[in-house]
Amino acid sequence: MESGEKGRRRLCRILGVVAVLLLVVILALVLGLTLGQKAPTFKATFIAKCKAFNASMVHEDDCEKLWGVFEQAYVGRDPCEVPMEAYDPLIAAVPFKLECKRMMFWSKSKDVVHEFTKKGDCFLTLENTLLGSVLDGLTWCGKKGSSETFTTSCPGWDDCVNNPVRSFWNRVSAAFADAACGDVSAMLNGSIATPFNPTSVFASIEVKRFKYPRVKSLNVVLVTQANSVTNCTNASLKDLQKELDQGITYNCKEVSEARLEECSSNKTIPCGACW
Numbered sequence: 001m002e003s004g005e006k007g008r009r010r011l012c013r014i015l016g017v018v019a020v021l022l023l024v025v026i027l028a029l030v031l032g033l034t035l036g037q038k039a040p041t042f043k044a045t046f047i048a049k050c051k052a053f054n055a056s057m058v059h060e061d062d063c064e065k066l067w068g069v070f071e072q073a074y075v076g077r078d079p080c081e082v083p084m085e086a087y088d089p090l091i092a093a094v095p096f097k098l099e100c101k102r103m104m105f106w107s108k109s110k111d112v113v114h115e116f117t118k119k120g121d122c123f124l125t126l127e128n129t130l131l132g133s134v135l136d137g138l139t140w141c142g143k144k145g146s147s148e149t150f151t152t153s154c155p156g157w158d159d160c161v162n163n164p165v166r167s168f169w170n171r172v173s174a175a176f177a178d179a180a181c182g183d184v185s186a187m188l189n190g191s192i193a194t195p196f197n198p199t200s201v202f203a204s205i206e207v208k209r210f211k212y213p214r215v216k217s218l219n220v221v222l223v224t225q226a227n228s229v230t231n232c233t234n235a236s237l238k239d240l241q242k243e244l245d246q247g248i249t250y251n252c253k254e255v256s257e258a259r260l261e262e263c264s265s266n267k268t269i270p271c272g273a274c275w
């Protein structure tokens with residue numbers, strides 16, 4: 001009996017060693033595969049997002065050319081010395097099409113506005129355009145004496161005004177506002193005390209570029225929730241009205257987030273009939 005017992009124990013020990021060895025081999029393989037797959041470079045991400053944008057409108061080599069125009073704005077420069085004008089050649093290369101009545105601006109409402117416009121067949125935000133969609137959510141910068149694009153240790157939004165990301169959004173926002181025409185919409189946040197914040201891009205850059213008679217009206221959609229603290233009588237919205245170019249008609253509508261969600265999901269509600 002004993003020798004049988006010893007045999008079983010020896011077999012268990014051998015099986016245990018084999019299982020550990022197998023585990024080590026599998027772990028090594030997974031680690032090798034993971035480390036071997038380098039994260040795509042910023043350029044590769046840029047090109048892929050550019051090509052993915054409405055493929056019928058963007059051709060293969062357009063994206064390569066666009067990359068060259070884009071990177072010249074910041075590569076080799078101090079990342080706190082990239083003014084918004086550095087992106088002028090990029091705007092010239094991809095001018096915004098006039099989209100009268102469809103343009104939707106926003107402020108402090110990024111998630112809800114893009115949830116609402118993601119169908120793309122009604123309103124158009126900057127992030128639904130080629131440049132806005134390619135660069136949305138990305139971080140980049142250059143460095144003096146280097147031809148590389150960095151995506152880490154870049155200055156944050158507030159670290160310095162003339163950083164590559166903030167200057168890009170300021171420049172494309174200005175161009176997007178310059179292309180606004182007809183009845184313009186703006187989705188603002190009814191859950192904050194100052195829906196029209198003077199330091200925001202919408203206030204400091206975009207509203208200032210709405211010029212009558214190119215822009216006929218500004219329709220504010222104030223997104224409300226159960227805990228909303230503001231409504232269309234809010235003081236900052238009165239400031240917005242004062243800022244508007246003479247001749248532009250101002251409207252404000254309080255619309256619940258639930259209603260916006262209903263309009264997004266219910267295809268029978270026609271465009272512009274949500275509020």
Ligand code: DVN
Pocket residue numbers: 104105106107108109110125126136137138157158169172173176199200201202203206
């Ligand atoms: O009309 C829109 C749109 O056209 C856009 O181009 O500008 C308008 C929105 O800008 P906004 O009025 O300044 O609104 P927000 O919500 O204050 O800021 C918009 C975005 O700018 C934020 O979503 C931030 O981008 P992110 O981080 O979500 O990719 C960025 N931003 C603004 N202030 C920032 C900041 N990021 C970090 N720190 C800050 N202080």
